[in-house]
Amino acid sequence: MSAVSATPLEDAAERYRPYMIESIGQALAGVRDLRERIAAKDLTGARKAWISARAGWERSEVFTAGFVPELDAQIDAWPNADSGFHAIEAKLFGTNRTDVEAETDALVDHLDSLHGKLRDMALTPQGLLDGTVRLAYEVGESKADGGESRISGTSLDDMRNNVAGIDFAYRTIFATALGAADARLAGLVEARIDRLTKIVAAPDLRRVDIPALRRTSEELVVALQSASAKLGLQSPTLEAATR
Structure with missing residues (x-):
């Protein structure tokens, strides 16, 4: 391009x-x-x-x-x-x-x-929005029950790093455009990401508020799906949400 x-x-x-x-x-x-x-x-x-x-x-x-x-x-x-x-x-x-x-x-x-x-990979906004939504879904669904790294005991670290990746991708790629198109919706997305960040900052996995994690994850997914039209993109699906 x-x-x-x-x-x-x-x-x-x-x-x-x-x-x-x-x-x-x-x-x-x-x-x-x-x-x-x-x-x-x-x-x-x-x-x-x-x-x-x-x-x-x-x-x-x-x-x-x-x-x-x-x-x-x-x-x-x-x-x-x-x-x-x-x-x-x-x-x-x-x-x-x-x-x-x-x-x-x-x-x-x-x-x-x-x-x-990575240097030559074609990066599309649509693909990155899809990935952001699917990872947000995964954090609240397949990882909220204890995560994928149970044997090592690092599932909470996985979730923290996932949320950090979501946060960076959203703020780097989509935040400015969404803020210009719909400031209220942009604020909603940012609030949900901030909430996820706070939830996974719990000192250990046993003290993660799982109902709040699931609810906030779902709300973020819905908000980002709503944002897609404002960004001129297709609404992401969850078809590739689990491996």
């Missing part, structure tokens, strides 16, 4: 690209460190590296499932964790094992492949 013909939303989507590259870069650095810790039979270090890699990945889920579905499945398949993060998690945290060389090598390769695609 040339600079001359790009719309304001397309320009805004481009401003999301450095964040996307940085977050996947963090995930890649984490799994490379994980591979080194595995080679050294350092279980504690391997667990720390896995958690660090997860943070970058979870902040990126606004775009991963919609733009790179095959790599998304290879990297973060769940609940059928035969590969990727969760296959490694099951051994590292579930059975205190470090014999995950093959799984870790594959994860490094997949994240490296994804990282290499």
Whole structure:
């Protein structure tokens, strides 16, 4: 898309690209460190590296499932964790094992492949809005019951990073345009994102207000679906909400 013909939303989507590259870069650095810790039979270090890699990945889920579905499945398949993060998690945290060389090598390769695609990947406002809505839905539905990283005990961190990713994507790409088109609706979206941020700031998963999390997630989804028309986009569906 040339600079001359790009719309304001397309320009805004481009401003999301450095964040996307940085977050996947963090995930890649984490799994490379994980591979080194595995080679050294350092279980504690391997667990720390896995958690660090997860943070970058979870902040990126606004775009991963919609733009790179095959790599998304290879990297973060769940609940059928035969590969990727969760296959490694099951051994590292579930059975205190470090014999995950093959799984870790594959994860490094997949994240490296994804990282290499990011500078040239076509980013569309529609695709990024779809991903934002679907991730908001996932936080309130499939993750609210305890999350996907139960074995490692990092499900709350997953949700926090998901919400941070939603917040950044909305404010970077859509907030200005929606504020100009419908300030009331923009305020509603921002209030729901802020509310989600507060809910997942609970000190541990047991103290997360799950009914409020579900309700606020649903309200954010509805608000963003309503915002789509104001932004000149199609209303996002939830068809790809779960993997």
